[in-house]
Amino acid sequence: MKKRRVEIMDTTLRDGEQSSGVSFSASEKLTLAKLLLDELKVDRIEIASARVSEGEFESVRQITSWAKEQGYLHKVEVLTFVDNGQSLIWMEKAGAHVQNLLTKGSLNHLTHQLKKTPEAHFKDIESIIQQAAKKGITTNVYLEDWSNGMRNSPDYVFQFIDFLSRQPIKRILLPDTLGVLTHNETARFLSEIIAKYPDCHFDFHGHNDYDLSVANVMEALRAGCHGLHLTVNGMGERAGNAPLASVVAVINDFLPEIKVNVAEKKLYKVSKLVSAFTGFGIPPNKPIVGDNVFTQTAGIHADGDNKNNLYFNDLLPERFGRKRQYALGKTSGKANIQKNLQELGLTLNNDEIKRVTERIIELGDKKEKVTKEDLPFIISDVLDSEKFQQKVFVRSFVLTHSKGLKPSTTVAIEIEGETMEENAQGDGQFDAFMNALRKVYKAKKRHLPNLIDYAVRIPPGSHSDALCETIITWESNGRDFATRGLDSDQTVSAIKATEKMLNII
Structure with a gap:
């Protein structure tokens, strides 16, 4: 014709x-x-x-x-x-x-x-x-x-x-x-x-x-x-x-x-x-050119794409110079994670994928947007937690920061089944947290290592504000070691890095 x-x-x-x-x-x-x-x-x-x-x-x-x-x-x-x-x-x-x-x-x-x-x-x-x-x-x-x-x-x-x-x-x-x-x-x-x-x-x-x-x-x-x-x-x-x-x-x-x-x-x-x-923004759901139109969010859709492209239609992104993406968030399933891992050239076993998926869902519940570029840092954080048997837990904390008053923290720490609470002030919220922690460890007649370096960054290459990475270097008995925390909140990421330190020592 x-x-x-x-x-x-x-x-x-x-x-x-x-x-x-x-x-x-x-x-x-x-x-x-x-x-x-x-x-x-x-x-x-x-x-x-x-x-x-x-x-x-x-x-x-x-x-x-x-x-x-x-x-x-x-x-x-x-x-x-x-x-x-x-x-x-x-x-x-x-x-x-x-x-x-x-x-x-x-x-x-x-x-x-x-x-x-x-x-x-x-x-x-x-x-x-x-x-x-x-x-x-x-x-x-x-x-x-x-x-x-x-x-x-x-x-x-x-x-x-x-x-x-x-x-x-x-x-x-x-x-x-x-x-x-x-x-x-x-x-x-x-x-x-x-x-x-x-x-x-x-x-x-x-x-x-x-x-x-x-x-x-x-x-x-x-x-x-x-x-x-x-x-x-x-x-x-x-x-x-x-x-x-x-x-x-x-x-x-x-x-x-x-x-x-x-x-x-x-x-x-x-x-x-x-x-x-x-400056005329493109709605993310605008057909063909919107940011989201070639993004699968639900894990079941990614799974279907693995099984004979069940969720594809004739609007293939390659036609328009684009690529299909698999979103990471609270509706992500194992298949979504695997699709992103394939693109990054990474492999994990089923147990590791399960724990990474749980972490991404946790961030999604906080309405945080996780990108593919964040994934290596989440994986690193999850796998890093395997290096020790956790005996110390930061069970709860309250951080306060008011104009004209020194920041303060109330913290509940569980050490080998015993929970202790302390409150302290400091020059900042994390400093107040560390002062409260020192009170707990002093009462237990335990020594905390010295904090010698503290670095905060957004994961390189990330296009979201979902994650903040804090790397803290500690010194104990003449030996330096570093721990890393990952969270959407800067202070919380530092507390997570500190919790890892407490378990290592």
């Missing part, structure tokens, strides 16, 4: 920039324009609105200068207005060759915003199209609020498209400006239009106010539309536009009769860069 080619027009740099608080610099726009056309391989990009600002003019000038060298000028588009040709003069100075002319696609907008008759509006549009042709500028026409036009004034919409079908334009752009369409309406409206005007090129421009943009895109394609307008990360005004990554994945997996040029493997890279430039 021969596939039908559909154009992808990315409007991140124009419509996506209408996300609240988002503004690209000229250099950022140029960088993204290069990525979108050169690496992601979208067919066209809409980069700016005419006459907005000097900064916008400079960004367009830089992009068109680069595009001209690359032979891409026909792929670079600018939003223009019915303004007696002023937008065209602006475009000409900026070096742009394709205009997307914004017109009124509903009688409601025409009557209340422009206060004109359809005939007067069409006459103004015809004048702009003729001026553009004389300047060598290609024209596409937006029918703003087209979706409401089809709902409430379809006669006007068909009158308008009748007029446009006789004009020397390249494309008619049909936006669901307010994101109000259902998938059924999208299918019905576009099927009717495309059947009536088989020689015209129609683009669909979906918004996501009801979270229906991807469904509407699917119906637009099934109805026969020739192009789609999308944005990276679904950026855009209000709830945003139809998201590029999701739409590309849906086309490739569910619409085998459709072909698009977009390079799937570059979607994640471009997504992250756009997020970095804009």
Whole structure:
């Protein structure tokens, strides 16, 4: 079966920039324009609105200068207005060759915003199209609020498209400006239009106010539309536009009769860069590009992946330049741990895996996020505890730190079955703990080693705040030795290192 080619027009740099608080610099726009056309391989990009600002003019000038060298000028588009040709003069100075002319696609907008008759509006549009042709500028026409036009004034919409079908334009752009369409309406409206005007090129421009943009895109394609307008990360005004990554994945997996040029493997890279430039965060559960979408959390899922990939679907992360991950937390099972150990090249026996899993679940219950990079330190801490038979237990402690008062600690220590409590103050919480501990050991006529070094660090390479590692060096009878504690709290990790010391001595 021969596939039908559909154009992808990315409007991140124009419509996506209408996300609240988002503004690209000229250099950022140029960088993204290069990525979108050169690496992601979208067919066209809409980069700016005419006459907005000097900064916008400079960004367009830089992009068109680069595009001209690359032979891409026909792929670079600018939003223009019915303004007696002023937008065209602006475009000409900026070096742009394709205009997307914004017109009124509903009688409601025409009557209340422009206060004109359809005939007067069409006459103004015809004048702009003729001026553009004389300047060598290609024209596409937006029918703003087209979706409401089809709902409430379809006669006007068909009158308008009748007029446009006789004009020397390249494309008619049909936006669901307010994101109000259902998938059924999208299918019905576009099927009717495309059947009536088989020689015209129609683009669909979906918004996501009801979270229906991807469904509407699917119906637009099934109805026969020739192009789609999308944005990276679904950026855009209000709830945003139809998201590029999701739409590309849906086309490739569910619409085998459709072909698009977009390079799937570059979607994640471009997504992250756009997020970095804009500060527009990507929700971790956003399909294709979110941090969590290729992460298995439940242990049963990791186990199923080991047994014939039971929890895989067609959205394999490698398609998008990503890797499947197995989260470590309170729902982790043995299979999750084993998957992460495999990646790290580590092996443990079943008993060791069980104890490491218990430790990770303990951290998860504290709502701590554990990463793969933390795992070697957890393993080391758990296995380190095997070196001695535990006879001393820090059963309980209360740490206080108040402004204007010295820190104090109350501690309960069990030594060979006997529990003793003491309280002391110190220069810090750990110092107070050690002073209380000395009282216990003095009462037992036992000697504590000297603390000669104290180091605290986050495990190297970790991307979480789940763990703090404290390494304390002690001196006893002329011999130095070190113990290590691991916990989400710095003082508690030091107390755990001290408990190990008490058992060693």
